[in-house]
Amino acid sequence: MAQNNRLVTDQDFKEAMEREVRIRVFQDDHVVGSGGIVTRFDEASIVILAGVSELTYYSRKLCEFFEMKKR
Template sequence: MAHNRRLYTDQDFQEAMEKQTPIRVFQNDHMIGSGAVITRFDDVTVVLQAGVSEVAYHSRTACEFYEMKRR
């Protein structure tokens, strides 16, 4: 069964990026992205890529990021 793990710290984002786990992104309690992987991040922005030409830039402060894991 799948469950969500919220990404808070740089270490959380680094682990998700290395594992290439799918990420869900929420903003204002609405899901705005799902299934993309983290390609890079910094203190302000998280860059997600879902396909060859599907790149999205999200604010770290305005959005919530969740890693999908399998139990």
């Protein structure tokens, strides 16, 4: 079973990026991205790499980010 941890602060995103954990992204209560890893972030956006060359930019204000951990 997976455990969801919400990512909110810069420190949360930094740790997720360093550990290369998988991320699930929600926007308007819908999953818009799943399984990628954080590659960059700033105060306005989060960049997630989902495939070999598949970068997606998400707004920090419009989306919710969750780290997926396996138990």
